[in-house]
Amino acid sequence: FSFVNTKLPTSFRSSSLFSRNSIAFHASQYSSTLSAHRHPLNTQFSYFQHKKLSTMAKKSKQSKQEVVVPPLQKIDAKKFVYEQICKAVQELYSFDLHAAEAKVPEDKKILNQLIPPKAHLQDLYFSLCTNMFVVAKYLMKNKPKNLKPPQFAEEVNNRISEKLQQYAAQDPQSILDHVEPEGPFCNIHFKPVFVAQVVDKIMKRGFLNPLPEKDERVMIEYSQPNTHKTFHVGHMRNAALGNSLVKLYRHCGYHVEAVNYIGDVGTHIAKCLWYYLNFYPKKGMSIEDDVPEDITKVEFLGDMYSESCNKLALENYVKLPFATYVFARVDKIEQHPANPKWLVVQLTVGNDITQQVVCGGKGFSVGDIVAYAPVGAKKGKVRVSVIDKKGVQSVGCILSEKELGIGANNDKIHSFTEQDMGKSIFKTPEPGVELTEASRIPDTDIPADRNVTDVLKERNTQVKELLLRMESGEEEITNLWNLTRQWSIDDFKDIYKWTDSHFDFDFHESDVGTEGKEMAKDAFKKGILVESDGAIGADLSKHLMPGTKQDMGFLVLITSAGTGLYATKDLALAKRKFEEFKIDRSIYVVDSGQSLHFQQVFKTLELLGFKQASKCFHLAYGIVTLSEGKMSSRKGTVVFFSQLKKELTDHIMQNFLEKYRGDWSDEKIEETCRRIALATIKYGMLNQDNSRNIIFNIQEWASPVGNTGPYLMYAYTRTQSILREVTLNDEEKNLVDYNLLSHPTEAKLLTILEEFPETVEKAAEAYKPNLVCVYL
CATH class of the missing domain: 2.40.50.140 (Nucleic acid-binding proteins)
Structure with a gap:
C-alpha cells in the first residue's frame, strides 16, 4: 500500500510523521497479535493481494461488459451504528434517543462510547461495541418490575441486536455482517467491503496527510546536553523520544517549536577546567595541544570532568x-x-x-x-x-x-x-x-600528613572560586570556557545531523541566569516568595505532588550566598517561552529523576501568575543502563556516542552490507548503514513504555529478526517487492471488487490500517510515541 511506497510526494516526505525510509525510527513494539503472525502475515499478504488483484484484473479485461463493481460505501461507522440503534429504539420502544441526548455532554453520548470489542471478537471483522446499559437507562419506565437494571439492559440488548440483524438481512447492500449480543454489550460486525474504504483513502494519498491545523502553539524541549560532558548512549533516549514527539505533534496539526536547552554554565564546567588547570600534564601552549590523538576533543573534556569528580569524591580516599x-x-x-x-x-x-x-x-x-x-x-x-x-x-x-x-x-x-x-x-x-x-x-595523591577532609574542602573551594571567575567574566578563564564550550556545541551539531534530530531554536543556560535571579528578587519583594535560612524561595509545603500525598517542600531560588540554581534559570526560560514565543503548551522531555524539580517549577510559575503553567508538562522517562549497571558521567562508566556509532556501523556492515560491496557505491552503503543504525538505536529506545528503564543491548537491538528496527525495515522492503509484482493500471484499479475480500488476514490487516490516524493522535496526546510502534 502507498504509505510504504518510496516514491512519495515531496510534500508528504517533508511533513509526514515519518521521514522516507525511516518508518522504524519512531516505533516501539508490536502488538501481541501482530507479533504472533509476523511472518505468516507477510506471506498471506503477498498471496492474497498479488494473486487476487492480478486475477481480478485479468477477468475484468476479458469481459468488461459483465463486470459490475459495487461502489465503496464511504460511511462513518460510529454514526451509522448510532443511527441504527436510534431507529431500533424508536420502533421497539417509541422513544426518541436523539432528543433524550440533546443536553448530554459529548463524551457521555452513546455515539462517543462506541468502542472496539474484545480482541478475540476482532479476528475476522471490523467491529464496534456498545454498552446497552447506557441505552437502557433511558428506557427505565419500560422496565418490568420483576427485572433488575442489568437484566433489563440484557433484554434491551437482545431485542435491539435482533432488530439490527433484521435491518442487515433486509438490505443486501448493508455493510453490517452480523450482530452479536453478549450480556449488556452489543458487538456489531461489519463486512470486509466496508473496511476496504481504507484502501481507497490510501491510494488517493490523503490517508497520511497531517491533520487540520490547531490553534495551539506547543514547544517541545528535548536533548538538553551539558557542554564539557560527553554525549553518550543514554542521551539518545531523550533525543529519540523528543524528536518523535515533535513529529507526532506536527502531524496532529499543532504549531510546534522544537527547542534545545544546552547546559553551558555551572559547576560541572568549573570542575572540568579546574582539573585541567591543576592536574593535567601540559604539553603545549594551549589546551588544543594537550588533546591526545586517539580521542576527540569532547571525549577529552569528558575525561577531564570524570577525573575531577574522582579528585573531589571522599569515597575515593577513605x-x-x-x-x-x-x-x-x-x-x-x-x-x-x-x-x-x-x-x-x-x-x-x-x-x-x-x-x-x-x-x-x-x-x-x-x-x-x-x-x-x-x-x-x-x-x-x-x-x-x-x-x-x-x-x-x-x-x-x-x-x-x-x-x-x-x-x-x-x-x-x-x-x-x-x-x-x-x-x-x-x-x-x-x-x-x-x-x-x-x-x-x-x-593516594593526598599526602599522609594532610587531613583528607581538609584537602577536599580546599579543592571544592578552588572549584567555587573558578566558577566565580567564569561568572565575573575574567578574561583568561572566559576564553578557555568559550573555546571548550564551542567544541561541545560543534560536536552536538554533528550528532544531531547524523541522527536526524532537528531544532528550531537553541536556548543556552548562560542566557537566563541573571534574568532568573531578577525574577526571584522581584517576586520576593511582592511577597510571593519567602526567606528561609538566608535563602529565597517558594514555600510549596501546602501543595502536593500530583497523584501522591507528598508535599513539594521548599524550592530554593537564590541561595544564602546569593547564587541562582537550576530552578531559577528554568523560571526565566519559561518566561521567555511564554512571552517571546507565545507558547500555549510547554513540554519538557527530561528523565524521571527530575520529577520533583519540574513540579516545583510549574507550581512556582503558577504562583507568579503565568496561566500557561497549567499546560506545562514534564515528560519523564526511565534511564538507560548497561548490563553491568547504571551509567555515570562522573564515574566515567558510559558508552560514548562515538563508540556507539562505531560499534553499530561495524556490526551492521559485517552482518548486513558486506555482501553488497562492489554492487553498490560506497556512498550508498554508508547511507544505508546509517539508516539501519538509526533504526536500531531509535527503535530500541522507543520500544519501551516511557517510565521503564532500558538495558542497552546492541546484539538484541540490531537483530534482523524479532521486534527490532532492522526487522521493520526488512518488512518495509518486502512490501515494496510485493507492490512491484502487482502491475495494475488506473482502469484496472477501478474494476477491483472489494466484496472478494474474504480471508481473515485481509480483514484483520485492513482493520489495523484503518486504526493508524487514531493511533497517532492517541500517541501525541498521551505523550507516548511507543503506541505508534505497538501499532506497527
Missing part, C-alpha cells in the same frame, strides 16, 4: 566516607525510663568530652568502640540534632552496620575491633579520631 563522624567509646548503658526498647548510652567522644545518646540498636557492650555522628553532621539528607526522646536528651547518634555500609543489619551497632583493620580501617580507632582519617586508603 573506606568510611562520613565527614565529621568520630569514633566513640561506650562508657555506660542503661534502660530508657519510658521505653523498654531504647537504651541510654554514655559515650566518650574525645579527650575529656562525653555525650549522651538514646539508641534503639543492639549488639554492643560497655568498652566497645563505635561510630558517632555529632550534632551538625549529615546523616543521609538530614542534619543530626539534639532530640528530646521522651524526657531524655539525645545528643547525636551512633551508627549501625547497615548505616556504615559494613553489613546488612540495621539494628546491630557496629563495634570496631582488630578484625576491621585492613578492611574498613587502617589505623587504631580511638575516641575523637575522625572515621575518615582512620579509614584512609593507603597511597
Whole structure:
C-alpha cells in the first residue's frame, strides 16, 4: 500500500510523521497479535493481494461488459451504528434517543462510547461495541418490575441486536455482517467491503496527510546536553523520544517549536577546567595541544570532568566516607525510663568530652568502640540534632552496620575491633579520631600528613572560586570556557545531523541566569516568595505532588550566598517561552529523576501568575543502563556516542552490507548503514513504555529478526517487492471488487490500517510515541 511506497510526494516526505525510509525510527513494539503472525502475515499478504488483484484484473479485461463493481460505501461507522440503534429504539420502544441526548455532554453520548470489542471478537471483522446499559437507562419506565437494571439492559440488548440483524438481512447492500449480543454489550460486525474504504483513502494519498491545523502553539524541549560532558548512549533516549514527539505533534496539526536547552554554565564546567588547570600534564601552549590523538576533543573534556569528580569524591580516599563522624567509646548503658526498647548510652567522644545518646540498636557492650555522628553532621539528607526522646536528651547518634555500609543489619551497632583493620580501617580507632582519617586508603595523591577532609574542602573551594571567575567574566578563564564550550556545541551539531534530530531554536543556560535571579528578587519583594535560612524561595509545603500525598517542600531560588540554581534559570526560560514565543503548551522531555524539580517549577510559575503553567508538562522517562549497571558521567562508566556509532556501523556492515560491496557505491552503503543504525538505536529506545528503564543491548537491538528496527525495515522492503509484482493500471484499479475480500488476514490487516490516524493522535496526546510502534 502507498504509505510504504518510496516514491512519495515531496510534500508528504517533508511533513509526514515519518521521514522516507525511516518508518522504524519512531516505533516501539508490536502488538501481541501482530507479533504472533509476523511472518505468516507477510506471506498471506503477498498471496492474497498479488494473486487476487492480478486475477481480478485479468477477468475484468476479458469481459468488461459483465463486470459490475459495487461502489465503496464511504460511511462513518460510529454514526451509522448510532443511527441504527436510534431507529431500533424508536420502533421497539417509541422513544426518541436523539432528543433524550440533546443536553448530554459529548463524551457521555452513546455515539462517543462506541468502542472496539474484545480482541478475540476482532479476528475476522471490523467491529464496534456498545454498552446497552447506557441505552437502557433511558428506557427505565419500560422496565418490568420483576427485572433488575442489568437484566433489563440484557433484554434491551437482545431485542435491539435482533432488530439490527433484521435491518442487515433486509438490505443486501448493508455493510453490517452480523450482530452479536453478549450480556449488556452489543458487538456489531461489519463486512470486509466496508473496511476496504481504507484502501481507497490510501491510494488517493490523503490517508497520511497531517491533520487540520490547531490553534495551539506547543514547544517541545528535548536533548538538553551539558557542554564539557560527553554525549553518550543514554542521551539518545531523550533525543529519540523528543524528536518523535515533535513529529507526532506536527502531524496532529499543532504549531510546534522544537527547542534545545544546552547546559553551558555551572559547576560541572568549573570542575572540568579546574582539573585541567591543576592536574593535567601540559604539553603545549594551549589546551588544543594537550588533546591526545586517539580521542576527540569532547571525549577529552569528558575525561577531564570524570577525573575531577574522582579528585573531589571522599569515597575515593577513605573506606568510611562520613565527614565529621568520630569514633566513640561506650562508657555506660542503661534502660530508657519510658521505653523498654531504647537504651541510654554514655559515650566518650574525645579527650575529656562525653555525650549522651538514646539508641534503639543492639549488639554492643560497655568498652566497645563505635561510630558517632555529632550534632551538625549529615546523616543521609538530614542534619543530626539534639532530640528530646521522651524526657531524655539525645545528643547525636551512633551508627549501625547497615548505616556504615559494613553489613546488612540495621539494628546491630557496629563495634570496631582488630578484625576491621585492613578492611574498613587502617589505623587504631580511638575516641575523637575522625572515621575518615582512620579509614584512609593507603597511597593516594593526598599526602599522609594532610587531613583528607581538609584537602577536599580546599579543592571544592578552588572549584567555587573558578566558577566565580567564569561568572565575573575574567578574561583568561572566559576564553578557555568559550573555546571548550564551542567544541561541545560543534560536536552536538554533528550528532544531531547524523541522527536526524532537528531544532528550531537553541536556548543556552548562560542566557537566563541573571534574568532568573531578577525574577526571584522581584517576586520576593511582592511577597510571593519567602526567606528561609538566608535563602529565597517558594514555600510549596501546602501543595502536593500530583497523584501522591507528598508535599513539594521548599524550592530554593537564590541561595544564602546569593547564587541562582537550576530552578531559577528554568523560571526565566519559561518566561521567555511564554512571552517571546507565545507558547500555549510547554513540554519538557527530561528523565524521571527530575520529577520533583519540574513540579516545583510549574507550581512556582503558577504562583507568579503565568496561566500557561497549567499546560506545562514534564515528560519523564526511565534511564538507560548497561548490563553491568547504571551509567555515570562522573564515574566515567558510559558508552560514548562515538563508540556507539562505531560499534553499530561495524556490526551492521559485517552482518548486513558486506555482501553488497562492489554492487553498490560506497556512498550508498554508508547511507544505508546509517539508516539501519538509526533504526536500531531509535527503535530500541522507543520500544519501551516511557517510565521503564532500558538495558542497552546492541546484539538484541540490531537483530534482523524479532521486534527490532532492522526487522521493520526488512518488512518495509518486502512490501515494496510485493507492490512491484502487482502491475495494475488506473482502469484496472477501478474494476477491483472489494466484496472478494474474504480471508481473515485481509480483514484483520485492513482493520489495523484503518486504526493508524487514531493511533497517532492517541500517541501525541498521551505523550507516548511507543503506541505508534505497538501499532506497527
